[in-house]
Amino acid sequence: MAQQKAVVLPKAKGDWLVDTVPVYTPGPGEILVKVHACALNPVDWKIQAYEIYINKFPAVHGVDIAGTVEALGEGVTGFAKGDRVLTQGVINEITHGGFQQYTLSNADVTAKIPDNISFDQASTVPLGLATAVINLYSAGLALTPPWADGGAGKYAGKPIVVFAGASSVGQYVIQVAKLSGFGPIITTASPHNAAYLQGLGATHVLDRALSGDALRAAVKQITSAPIEVVFDAVSGADTQNVGYELLAPDGTMVIVLANAVPEAKQTKDRKIQSVFANVNVPQNRALGRSLYAQLTGLLETGAIKPNRVEVLPNGLHGIILGLAKLREGVSNVKLVGHPQETA
Ligand SMILES: NC(=O)c1ccc[n+]([C@@H]2O[C@H](COP(=O)([O-])OP(=O)(O)OC[C@H]3O[C@@H](n4cnc5c(N)ncnc54)[C@H](OP(=O)(O)O)[C@@H]3O)[C@@H](O)[C@H]2O)c1
Known part of the structure; x- marks a missing residue:
């Protein structure tokens, strides 16, 4: 059986290490992807530090994947060997993780990368965009996606407040x-x-250091329309509480971490929403499929621009150092590893 190198988590709370795992065989509807770039996300270090999401070991993680088609499983059409593609990895499935040289992807949520986008740029897209799209266009809010009939421009005149616009998620929101x-x-x-x-499209950028009172006053000065959507892409207790106070009756605040708004403060009419932002899972698959059917065009026209990139040196070994660096925090940049460059 062919072998490859991967960043492996051998056990819960174990140390990441570069190890050898088999190259997988694509099943029906799957593609074997040679991974040229994989982006790092906060969840990658959190799964190890907090023992979340993963209960099968050894584990290979990484959900932001760009590479080339190596082999097609039964029934896959529309792709050929060598095509440049991007896809989202599946958490807790060693076969579908990005931190390895070859991974499987689900073909219906895989898209071709247009010529104007590099592998590095493409790898910054899947999780951040999924988090924006699933929260806005399914789940509780269930708005009409801009690529669906009547969706483009549909919410003209409605304000939105996005906390942490410079985060990966915030940029896609x-x-x-x-x-x-x-x-x-x-x-x-x-x-x-x-x-x-x-x-990217923000009309007003407020200093993240503003106090809650100053921020609310600044928003009021910008618009008198009710704030029906707040998207908190950082979701600390501080931003969640300010965001919740901004919400109009019947409004929804999207959060990306656990709810930190005290129960006593919450009212029935102002909702707080959070989702598991992966296009592969059943509840998100149909929306994911519709997104991936449009994604090549959205990237080609510049309607969706990838995040800024910082490439990590030393292949898979660099990813392990990158996880520690990400935990320290980054500003307006996505760390990206190159699994093929592993010595
Ligand atoms: N629920 C899910 O399925 C899901 C999916 C994806 C992500 N997440 C979570 O979402 C969070 C964001 O992930 P990410 O990859 O987008 O993060 P990221 O790109 O690493 O975020 C870094 C950015 O956050 C901004 N930031 C941090 N604190 C801020 C604050 N108080 N106010 C405004 N901006 C602030 C910084 O902005 P400046 O540089 O401007 O200072 C920085 O650029 C993480 O906690 C992640 O685990 C959850």
């Missing part, structure tokens, strides 16, 4: 909100990221 017509698109970030976020 801003961009899909723009495609959906939301306006004003108000976000919070460090001032040095303001111009960049305006380039």
Whole structure:
């Protein structure tokens, strides 16, 4: 059986190590992808540090994947060996993780990478975009996606407030909100990221250091329309509480971590929503399929721009160091590993 190198988590709370695992055989509906770039996400270090999401060991993680088609499973059409593709990995499935040289992907949630986008850029897209799209266009909010009939620009005149616009997730929220017509698109970030976020579609960038009172006052000055959607892409207790206070009756606040708004403060009419943002799972698959059917075009036209990239040196070994670096925190950049460059 062919072998490959992978970043492996041998047991819960174990140490990441570069080890050898088999190259998998694609089953029906699957593609074997040679991984050229995989982006790192906060969840990658959290699964090891907090023992979350993974209960099968050894584990290979990594959900942001870009590479080339190596082999097709039964029934897969529309792809050929050598095609450049991007896809989202499946948490807790060693066969579908990005931190290895070859992985399986589900063909219906895999898209071709257009020529204007590099593997590195493409690898920054899957999880961040899925988090934006699943929260806005399914789950509780269930808005019409901008690529569906009547969806483009549908929410014109509706404000949205996005906490942590410079985060990977925040950048995709801003961009899909723009495609959906939301306006004003108000976000919070460090001032040095303001111009960049305006380039993505934010209409107003507020300093993340503002106090809750100052932030609420600034939002009021920008718009008198009710704030029916708040997307907290960082979801600390501080931002969640300010975000919840901004919400109009019948509004929804999306959070990406555990709910930190005290129960006593919550009212029935103002909802708090969080999802497991993976397009592979059954509850998200249909929306994921519709997204991936449009994704090549969205990237080709620049409607969706990938995150900025910092490439980690030393192949899979660099990913292990990258996980520690990500835990320290990054600003407006996605760390990306190159599994093929493993010595
Ligand atoms: N539930 C899910 O399925 C799901 C999916 C994806 C992500 N997540 C979670 O979502 C969070 C974000 O992930 P990510 O990959 O997007 O993060 P990231 O790109 O690593 O986030 C870094 C950015 O966060 C911004 N930031 C941090 N604290 C902030 C604050 N108080 N106010 C405004 N901006 C702040 C910083 O902005 P500046 O540089 O401007 O200072 C920085 O650029 C993580 O906790 C992750 O685990 C959950």
